[in-house]
Amino acid sequence: MKQRPTTVDSTVKQALDQSLQRFASNQHGKNASYIPYLASVPSHLFGISIMFCDGTHAEVGDTDYAFAIESISKVFTLAHVLDEVGPQALRSKIGCDPTGEPFNSVIALELHKGRPLNPFVNAGAMATVSLLEADTAQARWDQIQATYNLFAGRELTVNDEVYQSEAKTNQHNRGIAWLLQSYGYMYADPMEVCAVYTRQCSVAITCHDLVTMGATLANGGVNPISGKRAVRANNVAPILSEMTLNGLYDTTGDWYYKVGLPGKSGVGGGILAVVPGVCAIAAFAPPLDGAGNSVRGQLAAEYLSRTLNLSLLHEFA
């Protein structure tokens, strides 16, 4: 069986260079346009990063460009809420099963009498935000931001342009928030929760931030650069389970089949893959496939998983 790297070496660097070269000219997919800001992000941008649990990292392409975290934020809010309420409460109040429907589906909610099924569809993500124990929206936000900062190892900020763009166009999410309330799965004021959720999606991150956040999960919840704990060790497995089952929406199965790793994507073009105990891969490329996942990001992750033998299931020759 081919060796799996545990630190950045020449093989890792070469694989990164190769993945950029191979897929940089791929023009498939389209930027998200239902959030006006996202349509205006240059489509050619492409960055790929890898970080090992020893903190070594390598990056190629546009890894310093700040993009909107979008749905990848759901992973880190989940981390905080798991630390507060524990995996049993999370599983019984939200769940860990695929809906089989798009991330913003109302039909999925209706089919399951309002139970969101998992924290990575918009309904489940808002229910997760509502589970957080806080008296005010500001307190709710402060806790979320503090957790994200621990994962990233620096102070992340909200891109106000993204927030305004999303807040003006998030009527569908507001509808979902009210539906959750009507079915008894919203545990705080629905509009306040929807606003906090919209804010968390508007946090600006670079590929470097994202890979650090992922490497923190790979490293059992401790940021490999800062040495600080961001989430309890025993909550990492529940997070990775959710990523395995639901990380790429209704095409998570296709992703797992090809990449063999827990992952998470966002409509801002970011994508993250975690190799527990080893490393994380992050990529950023705005054009998305029909399900909302970065096209080039998926290709880069698949290529790296195969070339570096990172998959949890496959044994590549």
Ligand SMILES: NC(=O)CC[C@H](N)C(=O)O
């Ligand atoms: N898939 C995503 O990245 C969706 C996030 C986006 N803010 C939304 O609520 O629709």
